[in-house]
Amino acid sequence: MSQEPQSPSRQGRPSMTASMRSSSFLREHQQYRPPSKPENHYGIDTVVEDLQATSVSPPREISPFKGIPSAENPPRIVDGQSHELSHPNCTPLPGASTNRLIATLFYKSTNPRVSNAIPSPQRNPSPKGSGQSPSLRAADSDLPPTMAPTSKLDDFPLEPPATEPEPLDHLYGANVSPMCIASFLHLMSTFPLPAGSTDLHSSHRCLKIDQSHQEHHPTVVELTLSPAPASDYLPLKDLRKHELIYRFEREWNVDVALRADTLWRRYPRLVVFDMDSTLITQEVIDLLAATIKDPPDLAARVADITHRAMMGELEFDSAFRERVKLLAGLPGTLFNELRPVLDVTNGVRPLIKALKRLGVKTAVLSGGFLPLTSWLAGELGIDYAHANEVVIDEQTGKLTGEVKGRIVGKERKRELLIEIAEKEGIALEQVVAVGDGANDLLMMEAAGLGVAWNAKPMVQMEASSRLNGDSLLDLLHLFGFTEEEVRQLSA
Secondary structure, eight states, rough: OOOOOOOOOOOOOOOOOOGGSSSSOOOOOOOTOOOOTTOOOOOOOHHHHHHHTOOOOOOOOOOOOOOOOOSSSOOOOHHHOOOOOOTTOOOOTTTTTOOOOOEEEEEEEESSSOEEEEEOSOOOOOOTTTTOOOOHHHHTTTSOGGGSSSSOOOGOSSOOOOOOOOOHHHHHOOOOOOOHHHHHHHTTSOOOTTTTTTOEEEEEEEEEEEETTTTTTTEEEEEEEEEEOOOSOOOOOHHHHHHHHHHHHHHEEEEEEEEOHHHHHHHHOEEEETTTTTBSOHHHHHHEEEHHOTTHHHHHHHHHHHHHHHTTOOHHHHHHHHHHHHTTTTTTHHHHEEEEEEEETTTHHHHHHHHHHHEEEEHHHHHHHHHHHHHHHHHHHEEEEEEEEEETTTTTTTTTEEEEEOOOOOHHHHHHHHHHHHHTTOOOGGGEEEEGGGHHHHHHHSSSSSEEESSSHHHHHSSSSEEOOOOOGGGGGGTOOOOOHHHHHOO
């Protein structure tokens, strides 16, 4: 009987030897490959080394790389080589025009990607009557409150969204990491380029670093892409809302601001702000309602109307009149008493100071009350202030529940923005509008740049840019200012 051949003895555990490794982390781990690039393209140093053992026909001497020219190795011109200082991201070729896209990545270090709106499908929701507070139960969900249409599962129009993948910043660094940049460039390379363009060029620079961390990781990075994706296939307005961009933001816990690289991007001349939940952290009408103890549920009723109006579920004008009627009987002097209670948003004071040093005009267009808006504008040094004027009974000195003149709603805010720009002789391309509610969308659309600041879901999706941080001073990074320049302007 023939015996079966014995299997060869098991070899040791496979491992990479030094000769099998390259200097490329990305290439070894297969995380990212540039499109349409040869696999053996490592860089100029590797190319020069490989040429040493290459036969050239006709034979010619190949000088090794000498580094910086010196007296012993002076620079010399070699036929067939071309050294250029121009680059597609620097200046276009004669007869061509600039077609660059600026992408600013803001890492949300103070806003970690956890869900606190809809219970996660992967976790069991807290049973009713468990005694857990709503805020604790909210932490068991995978969507932030600004990205879901409601905070109540029963009111959700469809089934809860599927759980998203593990945040990649947990794996590759809680910052705008090199892997984050590589992933973004790979994403942008999937969009079609304009006709005649064959390659996507990019450059980037760090605008802000994490000062609290010893390694000083970047938290705001600006990328310049040339050319921009084909506008006839995907206009910039639609590119900002693209599903892949949204998914990238969720995976890497960043906000991506996309802007065309124009002259006006770097030189704004008018910045217009909303007041409630933008310049200040509160809603003034809620503060007023909280002072009324009879009936006891008035503050909750006013807050509910405010929330629905900011979400875009109610028309702002009618909602505002309804809330003011609930305030009838309050003393007119209450506005003065609320001044010390106002909490100015972090970064607002140095931001206004920086804008003034740049010669930029500022305005606050509020759907709130003129007495408080005018006072706050004077305190911050804002040039223009417009808000609603409530009627005060001359005999009793109390609010009548009526509003004088037109409501400063979404249409009026847009009109005021255009009026101020025309008065100052400023083109709308050089106007920036910042707000958080649905009544700010029209003025954002009229401005050259609309910025949603910690905004409601619909505003986040419709605004041309969004910031979800802890300091409004980050607005200056959208203009291309570095952290050092921001400190100089706000000092």
